[in-house]
Amino acid sequence: MSSRAALTEETAHDFLVKACEQVRVDPTDAKLVRLGSNAVYRLAEPVIVRISRDADTVENVTRQVQVARWLEQAGYPATRALDVDQPVDADGHPATFWVSVSESEKYAPIRQVADLIRRLHDLEPPSFTLPAAQPFADLDNRLSVLANLDTADADFLRELIGELRNRYDTLEFPLPPGVIHGDANVGNVILSRDGDPVLIDLDGFAVGPREWDLVQTALFYERFGWHTEEEYRTFVDVYGFDIMSWSGYRVLAGYREISMTLWLAGKADADEKAAAEVHKRVESIRSGGSRRDWAPF
Template sequence: MTKSRTAAPPAEHARSPFTPESTKDTLLEACAAVGLDPANAELIRLGENAVYRLASPVIVRIGRTVAYADDARKEVAVARWLATEDYPATRALPIDQPVIVDGRVVTFWESLSEVEEYGSPVEVGALLARLHTLEPPAGLQIPRLEPFARAERRITGNDWFSPEDAAFLRERLAQLREGYATLIFELPQGVIHGDANVGNVIRDRAGRPVLIDLDGFAVGPREWDLILTAIYYERFGWHTTEEYEAFTSVYGFDVMRWPGYPVLRDVREFLMVTWLSQKASHDERTAAEVRKRIRALRTGASRRDWEPY
């Protein structure tokens, strides 16, 4: 077991904006802390986390602030449990992690492939069907799903929003909390991925679909894991009818036929907007997309022109 260290004192917020440049500095310090070589590292995603691929090959995930440290610890623990179940999920490196660097939380993972090839909706459905049968060991403390925990932080901590938009989003958040509290779920509750969609299923070097990004793992309603594929089809047109029917067939349940679907659909759309808003201050293309999405939330306009991120 390789022992890592905290490379900088923890802080509630990182000291610099979450950009490719600042996360590269974090990457260098974190790799030095655990003895990995960051030369020729490639930034492959910048969203909730900055995700780098090292030449090793290793994947490094950098969280925005240490406010996500508990999620990172849970993510590593869940990955190690799923490995014991031989479940096809991303594998955490056998080192002491996460590592705290410059007010950010960093984790290290086996690289699945040199290129990102996303899974299909039917593969998402099959992975979820198997995941939802698993029972975690008693010692693994998986928290209950808190649907809105990050949304409030994203609104209050983002100076990019206009006062009018921030007020609208806070009001909308309150409405969605009330609506969510009234939902009567049909499926039995249990372990869920928390952000299940084709973007979080990657094919490995042998072409096998593997579930990644486990930081949203929770105990909660299984409908939560099905809703994104449904709205990607019904609201955004990102999946075809054939793809969605294959997804529901392999999983065995169509969340769109559940009476609570419209409420849960609105919740997930709202969370997609607040998630993307984190990138708006340093990317004008993203800022334009967020403004468009907020207008759609205000007016009820079609979501068919929302761009995938």
């Protein structure tokens, strides 16, 4: 990868044009959908382009394409990588190209979410090597964002992460380990133009405890109220296991709350609303208070 410029709204379009030239697709009238860890563009033709912020992600984006090809060969309904040689280097930023399944993001019903997770867990592993899930290593890599918080909140989160890490190391998982999505939840299963469910966001694929693909649905129901009891019971019935019946659920749920909070803490230095939301979240975790008022970001 070459020396790279920062990924901003101004530079991202230039990277897009250079990436599109290499795979011979037309960037005219491309629309910037999102600018975060990736710049995500929707082209005039049904193609999504993701331009990574960091060249160090080239291994990860290469694996995303491998995962997409594997799932396609298995006939599994996931986002498809465009049939081009990728990723490509856009001035030091890896770019990938994906078939757009819909012009809007409509989330699948919870029954279909559970079915896709179950079907994923039933697949034979791919021929290439997936990384082992290392959830606390992922948290460690993000601890620098604690500098954006006041000292008391930062110290509390560090201590809590240490406690959860120790408890996690003693867990006995009831489900057999295997291939996991890593961030499975209703937000990552969208409906295609034909109304069929499609799994998206393949960057967290790994081998590890399958409970990680169940915890967010339980958390969204139990603590946030984003799923109804009926929806959660449907999820459990379709998948075939209730993670909330397992004693280790609270450890995984606590991890997910911290992960969501650290992600938002990354925005806290430049966004007063994000900073206030992070403080509110930390207070609710510290006090054991309700999470029902956690605002989406």
